[in-house]
Amino acid sequence: MADLVVAGAGMAGLAAAAEARRLGAEPLVLEKLGRPGGSMRLSSGVIWRHRDFETFREECPDGDERLQRLLFERLEDDLRWLESLGAPVVDRETGNPLTAGTRFDPAGLTDALVEAAGGLAPDGVRVAERLREPPGDVPLVLATGGFGADRELLEEHVSPEAGHAFLRAAPGSTGDGLRIGVAAGAATSAGLEQVYTRAMPAPPARISEGDLVRLSQLYARHAEVTNEHGESYETATWSEIDVAQWQLRQPRARAWFTVPVEHLGERVRERTVAEMVDAAEAAGAPVRREQEHVTVETVAGVTTTLGGLAIDEHARAAPGVFACGADAGGIATGGYASGLAASLVFGRIAARAALGGAAVSGTLGERP
Numbered sequence: 001m002a003d004l005v006v007a008g009a010g011m012a013g014l015a016a017a018a019e020a021r022r023l024g025a026e027p028l029v030l031e032k033l034g035r036p037g038g039s040m041r042l043s044s045g046v047i048w049r050h051r052d053f054e055t056f057r058e059e060c061p062d063g064d065e066r067l068q069r070l071l072f073e074r075l076e077d078d079l080r081w082l083e084s085l086g087a088p089v090v091d092r093e094t095g096n097p098l099t100a101g102t103r104f105d106p107a108g109l110t111d112a113l114v115e116a117a118g119g120l121a122p123d124g125v126r127v128a129e130r131l132r133e134p135p136g137d138v139p140l141v142l143a144t145g146g147f148g149a150d151r152e153l154l155e156e157h158v159s160p161e162a163g164h165a166f167l168r169a170a171p172g173s174t175g176d177g178l179r180i181g182v183a184a185g186a187a188t189s190a191g192l193e194q195v196y197t198r199a200m201p202a203p204p205a206r207i208s209e210g211d212l213v214r215l216s217q218l219y220a221r222h223a224e225v226t227n228e229h230g231e232s233y234e235t236a237t238w239s240e241i242d243v244a245q246w247q248l249r250q251p252r253a254r255a256w257f258t259v260p261v262e263h264l265g266e267r268v269r270e271r272t273v274a275e276m277v278d279a280a281e282a283a284g285a286p287v288r289r290e291q292e293h294v295t296v297e298t299v300a301g302v303t304t305t306l307g308g309l310a311i312d313e314h315a316r317a318a319p320g321v322f323a324c325g326a327d328a329g330g331i332a333t334g335g336y337a338s339g340l341a342a343s344l345v346f347g348r349i350a351a352r353a354a355l356g357g358a359a360v361s362g363t364l365g366e367r368p
């Protein structure tokens, strides 16, 4: 008999299950896709926070300050814990002077967490399909990765145009956590309409799961960005989250990035603009090269939803129901923060609280 049920074997669910095992409990980990890792496995693996709390608040002003404080204060310890599980570190810098964190190899990170979690339930796919409500007799941790893979929910909560977006994430996150949590009495967080997207090469480009990072078009800061009516948008953030939110609401979620040739050599983190444009062209996206400019047609690539269930500092969403990762909203609201970091920190908190521990002090108390 399991001590808790964890729905979802991505970053948040595996962190919760691994923490539960560390505390001597037996988690039952259900995964709808049958393979672990979710979007974490497809990600760049950079787990980060802002360098100072004030900047975090400024950049994500509508988030719940208590949750943000927990994330900010706990991340370093939690990163050390991940390393202690054998998750392979690629870099101890994020490559961004505004943020601090660690880059892990996503496949190795997944494997280390699966091992620490004690593996997935062998019949997890079948049970996950039937899971419509909390089991009742044991606590439930919802870690299903939000609703970015569900067109109808995107159209309902974000914009009618969001249904045209490309799914730049694993396909299992179709809002099950949101539905189960709300049915159990949970409230939704602020910012249910907010989504983190990255511009991707537009059709007929062919993009496989392994190309989601390599084909991102992250150079709005060096481009003129327009929609299909010729209306333009100028980015004001380093993460380009504002362009992302804008693009998802434009006709067919399309935007054209026009770059003056003299900006093609500019670097955005480890790549030049020219390399990103070449990659889009090689994938088959419409690219127009003129003497003075290059124009790339892009489509918004939904990476993760930022709103979800409302949680307290113990990741509690409803009686006996806990939510973490992209299933929990209210952390990056109004801006962008690391989804992997929130999943790691609140996954561990959810497990401790679900098992009756004092999440804030980090000690395990009496089991219920």
Ligand SMILES: Cc1cc2nc3c(=O)[nH]c(=O)nc-3n(C[C@H](O)[C@H](O)[C@H](O)COP(=O)(O)OP(=O)(O)OC[C@H]3O[C@@H](n4cnc5c(N)ncnc54)[C@H](O)[C@@H]3O)c2cc1C
Pocket: 007, 008, 009, 010, 011, 012, 013, 030, 031, 032, 033, 035, 036, 037, 038, 039, 040, 041, 042, 043, 044, 045, 046, 047, 048, 128, 129, 131, 143, 144, 145, 146, 168, 169, 170, 171, 172, 173, 174, 176, 177, 212, 213, 303, 304, 324, 325, 326, 327, 337, 338, 339, 340, 341, 343
């Ligand atoms: C290309 C890409 C690059 C990224 N790069 C970064 C980065 O560098 N840094 C960063 O911080 N974030 C990054 N992210 C975002 C990050 O991956 C997510 O924020 C993070 O994975 C969210 O964790 P999660 O556990 O909520 O969801 P996931 O990791 O996606 O896991 C959710 C899991 O739940 C499963 N599931 C869904 N429904 C059910 C159900 N009913 N029952 C059982 N299982 C279910 C899904 O199949 C999935 O496996 C990136 C994402 C992508 C796609």
